[in-house]
Amino acid sequence: MDAPVRYPELFSPPEERTPESFWTSLRYFNLYRVAVATLFLTVSLVYGDALNFGSQSVPLFRTVGIAYLVAAIAFQGLLRNLHEYFNLQLSLHAALDIVAITLLMYASSGIRSGLGVMLVIALTGAAIVAPRRLALLYASLAAIALLLEQAYWVLVHDASEANFLQPGLLAMGCFATVGVTSWLSQRVAANEALARQRGRSLATQMRINQLVIRDMHDGVVVLNREGRVVQYNPQAQHLLGADPLLGAPIGELLPGFGKRLDFDIGGRSIGVRTLETGGDEELRVLFVEDMTRTREQAQQLKLAALGRLTANIAHEIRNPLAAISHAAELLGEEKRSEHRRRLTRIIGDNTRRLERLVSDVLQLNRRDRTAAEPIELRPWLAAFIDEFVANERVPAERFTIEGARDLSVEFDREHLHQVMWNLLRNAVRYARHEPRSVRLAIGGLGERVELSVIDNGPGVPASNQGQLFEPFFTTEAKGTGLGLYLARELCAANRAVLEYVHGSSGAHFRIRARQASASARAA
Helix, strand or coil: CCCCCCCHHHHCCHHHCCCHHHHHHHHHHHHHHHHHHHHHHHHHHHHCCCCCCCCCCHHHHHHHHHHHHHHHHHHHHHHHHCCCCHHHHHHHHHHHHHHHHHHHHHHCCHHHHCCHHHHHHHHHHHHHHCCHHHHHHHHHHHHHHHHHHHHHHHHHCCCCHHHHHHHHHHHHHHHHHHHHHHHHHHHHHHHHHHHHHHHHHHHHHHHHHHHHHHCCCCEEEEECCCCEEEEECHHHHHHHCCCCCCCCEHHHHCCCECCECEEEECCEEEEEEEEECCCCCCCEEEEEEEHHHHHHHHHHHHHHHHHHHHHHHHHHHHHHHHHHHHHHHHHHHCCCCHHHHHHHHHHHHHHHHHHHHHHHHHHHHCCCCCCEEEEEHHHHHHHHHHHHHHHHCCCHHHEEEECCCCCEEEEEHHHHHHHHHHHHHHHHHHCCCCCCCEEEEEEEECCEEEEEEEECCCCCCHHHHCCCCCCCCCCCCCCCCCHHHHHHHHHHHCCCEEEECCCCCCCEEEEEEEECCHHHHHC
C-alpha cells in the first residue's frame, strides 16, 4: 500500500497552481545570477587575487565562476522551454547558489571575504516565490554549508574555533531573512489571489449588468457634470431617436429637460427620471421610459379583465335577447296599427344592436385562437368583395383592387374575413357614392405584405385619430365601438399590424402582415 504524501503542496503538478508572476520572478532572478557569475569571473580574470577574490585559490575561483555561469545560462534556457515543475527548478537554483557561493567563499579565504552576504541575497530571492517549508529548507542548507566551510578551515588549516561566531551569526541572519521574506511574500500572494478573484467577479458582474442594461425595455443614459451623454444602451438611442448619441447634450435631446419629466418624441410619449450616482465623477443616470407602451400594457390588462367579465355577461344576455327578438317578429306578423309596427321595429333594431355587441364581446374572448394559413390576396379579395356586395347591398363598381403582384399572407382566414368586413363597412359608410370610391391596394415591403383600404371620404378628424382603436369609441349612433378595436386585436393575434395612415385625402387603413413562405404556398 502506498504511503500518503506528507506535503502534497510541494509535489502536486505546479502548472495548476503556480501564477505566471512566479515564473517571471524566477527568470529575472536567474538573469541576476548570470550577471553575478559573469562579474566574479571577469574580476578574477582581470585582477587575479588583487581584490581578495580567489585569494586562497584563484584557479578554483575561476573554475567555480565558469561552472556557475554555465549553469545559470542552462537554467535560463530551461525556464524558457520547460514551463512546469516550478518547485523543482527553484530548488535546483537555490542549491546551485548555495554550493557555488560556498565554494567561492572557500577560494577567497572563507567568511572573511564577505561573500557570505551573497547567500542572504540568494535566499531572499528564493523565499519570495517558494513555499515556507521549502524556504526554511534552503536556509537550513545554507547554514549547514556555512558551518561546514568554517569547520574545514578549523580542521584542515588550524583556524581558530572563535571564528565560528561569524558563520553562526550569518546562518541566523539567513533564517531570519527567509522567515520574514516568506511571510511577506505569502501576504502579497494572498492579496494578489484575492484581487484576481474579485477582478473575475467584477468582470462577471459587469458582463451581466451590460446584458441586462442592453436588453432593458427602458432606456438608460449616463450624463457627466456638463450634461453630456457618456454611456447609453440601444433602447435609449431608439427612444430618443438621435444618432450619434455619445457626447450629445441632454438639452438638445430633450428640450426643456430639468423643468418637466415628460416629452413627445417621434409620436411617442417619453417619461424620464434621474438618479445621482453620488461619486466624485458627478455622474447622473437618466432612465427613459416609453409611456405609450406602458399605457398600452395597462390598457391590455384592464381589457383582459373586462373581457372576462363581459363574456360572462354576454352569455347571460344572449338567451333573453333571443326571446325578445322572437317575440318582436311575432308582433310584426300580426295586423296591427302603425304605432304597433313602429314599436316592433324599435324592438328589432335594438335587439340586433345588442346581438352585435354580444357577438363582438364573445369574439374578443376568442381572438387568440388562430389557425394561420397562406392566403393569396387577389383571388381571396375578389371572392370577398362578391360576398360583401351581396350581403351589404352595395354596388360592385364602388370597389377596385390595385396591385400588380400576386402576394400571399400568413393569416387566419376567418380573422382576415372579419377584419376586412369591418374596414369595408366603415369605408362604404363614409366614402362618396361613386365608382371606385373604395380602393383595396396590395403591396410588399421586404418580408411584409401591406393591404390597404382607402376611401375618398372626408377621412378621420385629427381630434379622433388618437381614439380610433380604443374600445367602445364610436361616432355612429348605433355603433358598438368595438369594430376597429377587435380588428386590431385580431391582426395582433396573427402577428400583423393594423394602423391608420395619416396624410391621405380620405380614410386610409393599412394591414401589415407576414408574407407566406414559398413552402407554405406550395403545400
